[in-house]
Amino acid sequence: xxxxxxxxADNNAADAFLQGGxxxxxxxxxxxxxxxxxxxxxxxAALDELEDxxxxxxxxxxxxxxxxxxxxxxxxxPSLLTEAKRFSEHAGGARIxxxxxxxxxxxxxxxxxxxxQALLAKRMxxxxxxAETGAGQHGVASATAAALLGLECVVYMGAEDCRRQxxxxxxxxxxxxxxxPVVNGSQTLKDAINDALRDWVSNVDNTHYLLGTAAGxxxxxxxxxxxxxxxxxEARAQILEQTGKLxxxxxxxxxxxxxxxxxxxxxxDDPSVKIYGFExxxxxxxxxxxxxxxxxxxxxxxxxxxxxxxxxxDGQTIESHSISAGxxxxxxxxxxxxxADIGRxxxxxxxxxxxxxxxxxxxxxxxxxxxxxxxxALAGAIKVGKRLTEGTANPSETVIIVNLSGRGDKDVExxxxxxxxxxEEGKVKGTNLSTRKPKGPADRAETExxxxxxxxxxxxxxxxxxxx
Amino acid sequence: MTEQTASKSxxxxxxxxxxxxxxLVCYLPAGYPDVQxxxxxxxxxxxxxxxxxxxxxxxxxxxxxxxxxxxxxxxAIANGFRVESVFDVxxxxxxxxxxxxxxxxxxxxVVRLGVDEFSRRLAExxxxxxxxxxxxxxxxxxxxxxxxxxxxxxxFLVAPSSSPERLAMTVKASRGFVYAVSIMGVTGTRLAVSSxxxxxxxxxxxxxxxxxxxGLGVSNASHVREIAAYADGVxxxxxxxxxxxDGGVAxxxxxxRDLSAGLVRExx
Numbered sequence: 001x002x003x004x005x006x007x008x009a010d011n012n013a014a015d016a017f018l019q020g021g022x023x024x025x026x027x028x029x030x031x032x033x034x035x036x037x038x039x040x041x042x043x044x045a046a047l048d049e050l051e052d053x054x055x056x057x058x059x060x061x062x063x064x065x066x067x068x069x070x071x072x073x074x075x076x077x078p079s080l081l082t083e084a085k086r087f088s089e090h091a092g093g094a095r096i097x098x099x100x101x102x103x104x105x106x107x108x109x110x111x112x113x114x115x116x117q118a119l120l121a122k123r124m125x126x127x128x129x130x131a132e133t134g135a136g137q138h139g140v141a142s143a144t145a146a147a148l149l150g151l152e153c154v155v156y157m158g159a160e161d162c163r164r165q166x167x168x169x170x171x172x173x174x175x176x177x178x179x180x181p182v183v184n185g186s187q188t189l190k191d192a193i194n195d196a197l198r199d200w201v202s203n204v205d206n207t208h209y210l211l212g213t214a215a216g217x218x219x220x221x222x223x224x225x226x227x228x229x230x231x232x233x234e235a236r237a238q239i240l241e242q243t244g245k246l247x248x249x250x251x252x253x254x255x256x257x258x259x260x261x262x263x264x265x266x267x268x269d270d271p272s273v274k275i276y277g278f279e280x281x282x283x284x285x286x287x288x289x290x291x292x293x294x295x296x297x298x299x300x301x302x303x304x305x306x307x308x309x310x311x312x313x314d315g316q317t318i319e320s321h322s323i324s325a326g327x328x329x330x331x332x333x334x335x336x337x338x339x340a341d342i343g344r345x346x347x348x349x350x351x352x353x354x355x356x357x358x359x360x361x362x363x364x365x366x367x368x369x370x371x372x373x374x375x376x377a378l379a380g381a382i383k384v385g386k387r388l389t390e391g392t393a394n395p396s397e398t399v400i401i402v403n404l405s406g407r408g409d410k411d412v413e414x415x416x417x418x419x420x421x422x423x424e425e426g427k428v429k430g431t432n433l434s435t436r437k438p439k440g441p442a443d444r445a446e447t448e449x450x451x452x453x454x455x456x457x458x459x460x461x462x463x464x465x466x467x468x
Numbered sequence: 469m470t471e472q473t474a475s476k477s478x479x480x481x482x483x484x485x486x487x488x489x490x491x492l493v494c495y496l497p498a499g500y501p502d503v504q505x506x507x508x509x510x511x512x513x514x515x516x517x518x519x520x521x522x523x524x525x526x527x528x529x530x531x532x533x534x535x536x537x538x539x540x541x542x543x544a545i546a547n548g549f550r551v552e553s554v555f556d557v558x559x560x561x562x563x564x565x566x567x568x569x570x571x572x573x574x575x576x577x578v579v580r581l582g583v584d585e586f587s588r589r590l591a592e593x594x595x596x597x598x599x600x601x602x603x604x605x606x607x608x609x610x611x612x613x614x615x616x617x618x619x620x621x622x623x624f625l626v627a628p629s630s631s632p633e634r635l636a637m638t639v640k641a642s643r644g645f646v647y648a649v650s651i652m653g654v655t656g657t658r659l660a661v662s663s664x665x666x667x668x669x670x671x672x673x674x675x676x677x678x679x680x681x682x683g684l685g686v687s688n689a690s691h692v693r694e695i696a697a698y699a700d701g702v703x704x705x706x707x708x709x710x711x712x713x714d715g716g717v718a719x720x721x722x723x724x725r726d727l728s729a730g731l732v733r734e735x736x
Contacts, residue, residue, distance in 0.1 A: 301575050
């Protein structure tokens with residue numbers, strides 16, 4: 001039995017940090033009063049096996065060498081740390097550095113975790129991996145790792161997300177994965193996780209659930225963080241090399257929180273570094289249409305962990321809303337809940353509109369199209385930069401690192417819609433070029449009958465048929 | 469198993485045992501299609517052979533449920549079901565019958581109301597205890613305290629994948645009975661009962677459980693007969709949900725009567 005969490009544990013850890021102790025290697029299963037294993041008994045044996053395999057692998061030089069080789073020669077690590085000089089002018093003159101996870105193979109930080117977990121799946125003798133995906137980045141990364149290591153891969157993706165990220169659906173299929181559109185509930189990330197868990201409990205003998213974020217039951221939060229720690233470790237060394245000092249602040253976006261915990265890890269034990277996590281504020285936190293879990297949620301249990309949760313008075317999960325599929329999740333990793341409670345990390349919301357302004361700004365000032373998820377971190381960094389430089393004589397002495405967790409190629413259609421670049425038929429205005437997803441052969445005949453003005457929302461049902 | 473508190477579930481199972489048969493445990497979600505129908509259906513199940521009744525709380529993220537129960541509970545929530553109504557359903561059934569009524573719930577609704585407050589109100593409504601599909605004893609310290617305080621049964625689940633250590637720990641933590649899931653999977657009707665169920669029941673008994681009931685994938689009298697040969701109780705869910713969906717309370721009564729026929733051990 002794992003020890004039950006106590007309120008004292010919370011205070012003790014916070015005290016330990018304040019007295020010079022360490023936060024960065026919190027092992028789980030509990031982070032203060034958060035975390036744990038709120039899971040059906042049927043899955044506990046699999047969680048035990050995974051924990052055991054992970055702990056042994058972590059201490060095995062051969063495994064670490066294998067992972068490090070893949071990170072270097074397959075993903076392209078270390079990822080760059082790029083100073084965004086023209087973008088910085090819009091952040092009060094603070095120097096902003098981008099940790100370029102967008103340059104990794106598959107276009108986001110997600111590859112770090114999937115390679116690690118896929119290697120573990122092989123060590124456990126599993127032949128099949130399943131994954132959930134929101135934006136599609138984790139699904140693409142999982143399909144990639146599965147192809148590389150010869151594993152069968154099934155990805156659960158909300159039907160609504162399939163619509164928002166049709167290109168990534170095709171990408172996963174090209175990589176040999178089966179994409180299952182999920183039509184339950186809100187048809188987004190949380191429902192994809194539900195279906196993945198149902199699959200796992202039915203096929204646990206040969207299947208590893210390759211969870212994509214630092215949430216869920218132990219050992220997932222600590223394990224997913226471990227595979228992303230490389231982001232923070234690289235960033236810390238790179239900023240020291242480029243500026244000769246630690247940054248004043250580090251910013252990341254938070255959905256489940258995996259990219260954030262990865263970069264935060266590098267700086268959690270540096271008290272001079274302010275750390276900020278930016279949640280999806282959707283239409284605004286006062287509208288009820290958002291995904292600002294830490295800002296407005298209450299502690300509860302979902303998907304295996306106790307953490308902050310968007311829920312109603314009955315404990316029913318509230319559907320989240322965000323323009324960014326990857327942040328559209330009503331829960332958050334338990335380590336973030338803990339870091340929020342002890343005050344080590346400040347969490348706040350960024351609205352769709354603020355994120356899209358930052359998206360456009362980075363495109364125009366730096367020639368980098370960011371993922372909409374990462375744009376939340378960019379928007380947050382602008383606010384932080386303005387605040388930290390206010391009244392200072394030399395704003396350029398303030399240094400901020402933003403984790404640019406992914407690239408925005410997948411978001412081109414959403415951005416084009418947002419910026420009113422499309423006509424009613426979904427074509428780029430003044431051209432005959434459509435941004436709509438290409439239809440598969442099975443669908444083409446049917447397409448003839450669909451009026452050209454079909455609203456994008458109606459394609460959720462199409463997806464269901466497309467992908468099965 | 470802890471027996472210092474008189475267990476309503478254990479008493480119901482023992483009454484069936486004294487009559488020379490296994491107990492029939494029947495599940496329906498509260499509020500499907502509405503709260504009054506749940507009460508009527510519960511009473512109908514009790515009058516047609518159910519020894520224990522499980523009332524499920526519709527929940528937004530039912531990861532252990534298959535499509536039939538998901539559809540029913542999603543509809544109940546869409547129709548405005550509130551968690552507090554479950555106490556009305558329990559009280560309505562216990563007032564009219566003498567079956568043991570348990571609530572089956574994912575854990576977050578209990579956390580939200582407060583574990584102590586939930587337990588107090590369940591006991592006040594005449595409920596026997598809770599079946600907790602996503603709460604393992606490792607995380608249940610608050611529930612141990614509240615269930616002891618209000619004299620409620622703690623029904624934890626064991627699975628074919630449970631290690632001997634976990635079986636022993638879970639049996640020790642449980643009160644009333646232990647819920648053995650017959651297969652690795654989610655709720656739903658299946659053609660045949662898994663062969664892993666019989667071994668799991670034997671292992672759970674060997675780990676010290678006096679009463680073990682088998683659920684998941686049990687849908688007809690023939691399944692009931694097969695399981696009744698080795699288990700202390702047989703749990704039926706999805707088939708009853710399909711019955712109330714398709715034929716209302718009358719169909720639930722018919723199916724319960726039919727299922728209970730499977731409990732009578734065949735003469736050699």
